[in-house]
Amino acid sequence: MKKIFTVLLIFYTLCVYAQTDWVKWEKADLPYSKNNEHTKRDYSIPGESFSEAALKSLASAYWFFISDVDGENCPFNPSCSGFLIEAIKETNLPQGTLMFFDRFTRDLNIFGRMNHYPRYGALHLYDPVDLYTLNEDKIQYLPPTILIKSE
Amino acid sequence: MIKLILISLSAASFTYSQNINSGVNVLHQKENIIKFADYLFCEKDYLRSANEYLRIDEGLRDEKINFKIALSFSTIGDYSTAKNIFRQINESSPYYGSSRLEIMKIFFLEERYHELGEYFRTGRNLNLSTENTSGEKLYSLSFLKDQQTIPAFENFVKAFDADEKNEVAALYQLKMNPPNKNPLIASVLSAIIPGAGKIYTGDIGDGIFTFLTTGVFTFLAYDNFKAEHNFRGWLFSGLAVMFYGGNIYGSFASAQIHNARIKYEFNLQLDSFIKLKNYFIPQYDFCK
Numbered sequence: 511m512k513k514i515f516t517v518l519l520i521f522y523t524l525c526v527y528a529q530t531d532w533v534k535w536e537k538a539d540l541p542y543s544k545n546n547e548h549t550k551r552d553y554s555i556p557g558e559s560f561s562e563a564a565l566k567s568l569a570s571a572y573w574f575f576i577s578d579v580d581g582e583n584c585p586f587n588p589s590c591s592g593f594l595i596e597a598i599k600e601t602n603l604p605q606g607t608l609m610f611f612d613r614f615t616r617d618l619n620i621f622g623r624m625n626h627y628p629r630y631g632a633l634h635l636y637d638p639v640d641l642y643t644l645n646e647d648k649i650q651y652l653p654p655t656i657l658i659k660s661e
Numbered sequence: 662m663i664k665l666i667l668i669s670l671s672a673a674s675f676t677y678s679q680n681i682n683s684g685v686n687v688l689h690q691k692e693n694i695i696k697f698a699d700y701l702f703c704e705k706d707y708l709r710s711a712n713e714y715l716r717i718d719e720g721l722r723d724e725k726i727n728f729k730i731a732l733s734f735s736t737i738g739d740y741s742t743a744k745n746i747f748r749q750i751n752e753s754s755p756y757y758g759s760s761r762l763e764i765m766k767i768f769f770l771e772e773r774y775h776e777l778g779e780y781f782r783t784g785r786n787l788n789l790s791t792e793n794t795s796g797e798k799l800y801s802l803s804f805l806k807d808q809q810t811i812p813a814f815e816n817f818v819k820a821f822d823a824d825e826k827n828e829v830a831a832l833y834q835l836k837m838n839p840p841n842k843n844p845l846i847a848s849v850l851s852a853i854i855p856g857a858g859k860i861y862t863g864d865i866g867d868g869i870f871t872f873l874t875t876g877v878f879t880f881l882a883y884d885n886f887k888a889e890h891n892f893r894g895w896l897f898s899g900l901a902v903m904f905y906g907g908n909i910y911g912s913f914a915s916a917q918i919h920n921a922r923i924k925y926e927f928n929l930q931l932d933s934f935i936k937l938k939n940y941f942i943p944q945y946d947f948c949k
Contacts, residue, residue: 611907612914619870626864642914651921 551578561603569595586637587630587658590617596639609642630658691717695726703948707733724754729947732763740767758792759942765799766940774807794820795941802829805836805931825938832931839923844916851912855905858912862919871908878904 553570555563569591577591584590593613598606616637627635636658640648652658687693698713711733714726722730731746744767747760754760761784768777781800784793797820804811811817814833821829842862851858855875859868878901886894935941 605910607903608907608910609914611903612911613907615871615874615904615907615911616867618874619866621866641918642911644910644914644917646917646921649917649921651918651925653922653925 562598565598565603566595582633584617585623585635586613586617586627587634588637588639590614593637593639597642600639600643605643609639612642613637625654628652628654628656628658691721698729699947702729702733705736707736711737724750724756728754728756728760731760732945735763735767740771743767759945762792762795762799762940762942765796766942769799769803769806769935769940772806774803774809777803795943798825798938798941799935802832802931802935805832806928811836828934832927832934835927835930839920839927841920841923842916844913844920847912847916848909851909855908858909859915862912862915864915864919867911867915871904871911875901875904875908 551570551573553574555566555570557563572591577589582589586593588596590610590613594606594610597609597613600606601609623635627637630636636652640650694713694716698710701707701710701713704710711730714722714730714733717726727746727750731743731750734740734746735743744764747764747767750756750760761780765777765780768774768780778800781796784796801812801817801820804817811833814830817833818826818829847858847861849858850861851871854872856868856870856872859865859871861868878897882894882897882901885891885897
């Protein structure tokens with residue numbers, strides 16, 4: 511009887527000891543609130559050139575008063591306003607503006623998008639600035655079948 | 662007493678199994694290591710297979726083992742180690758020709774086409790007829806990957822068998838005459854009719870929407886000027902001009918992207934053909 515008790519005690523202790531990782535099975539404390547995109551925005555104003563500063567102010571105002579209130583509706587990544595800023599940074603003000611107007615017409619086209627652009631995350635289509643700078647070395651074609659993982 | 666014997670046996674068994682001295686444990690003798698490494702090789706567990714083969718003393722390894730080690734490293738993408746081992750294979754070895762082909766394959770995969778060409782040319786005069794033919798095929802196809810001058814069609818296809826010639830000829834034609842679009846033509850077309858350049862490059866939807874957007878803003882500008890709403894007239898004129906300019910610019914970019922897509926699809930087609938042909942390397946019979 512004493513032996514059986516000892517064996518059972520050792521066995522029970524081992525079982526309890528082996529199960530000490532119960533923490534990972536507990537309910538996860540997940541946040542269910544929607545991400546506030548505006549908190550991720552970069553509202554800083556660059557001091558490199560007047561045109562860039564003016565344009566960034568305009569884009570920031572658009573984000574603050576329109577985009578963040580309206581929600582994330584642009585189907586592309588980068589969004590059209592983000593595209594404009596990136597385009598001007600990559601090229602210059604006139605070229606960047608032309609790139610933006612071209613992007614805007616592409617944004618209006620609601621047909622066949624899914625077969626034309628690769629996916630970016632679950633909700634967006636990937637349309638980077640590099641494809642439109644007219645520098646052939648920068649063009650890296652990505653087929654629409656691939657998925658770009660969002661950050 | 663029985664307990665003591667059992668404990669001794671158990672301890673001896675553990676000690677024996679953990680002993681890697683081939684003098685004590687036959688499982689670690691050369692023949693058994695090769696058997697296990699061969700098994701791993703045929704199971705496509707190349708990393709562990711190479712590690713097992715490498716456990717055999719270098720002096721005791723024959724050319725076949727060295728070849729399989731290099732092949733394992735090549736398969737898992739460790740090209741530099743693989744090349745070093747392939748290069749050590751002796752010219753008199755039956756694996757010499759295959760190792761040359763494997764080195765050429767590695768150059769191809771590393772996109773070092775110039776070195777591939779030089780390597781092929783240095784071994785052209787060796788008495789390796791099968792390997793030379795296979796090597797020449799890979800060498801010829803490397804021209805389609807590289808920007809260098811492509812040989813004339815007759816010289817290009819002569820190394821290929823009859824059943825390969827049609828596909829190779831199609832690839833050659835696609836390389837020489839890709840269905841590219843001229844960015845300047847696209848821009849000029851868009852300057853004449855907004856959106857026409859995009860339709861020319863195959864972006865029909867974008868072209869139609871460009872036409873509509875530019876058209877609507879132009880009409881709004883005209884209508885407002887007509888109604889003497891000059892401010893709105895100028896505003897819509899400005900927007901129409903910007904959309905028009907963006908459309909010309911975008912058509913140029915669209916043609917460039919179209920051409921990049923053609924190049925991408927061509928490389929995809931070429932790669933799949935070469936992979937299907939196993940880089941023109943004959944199948945080995947190591948796992949039969």
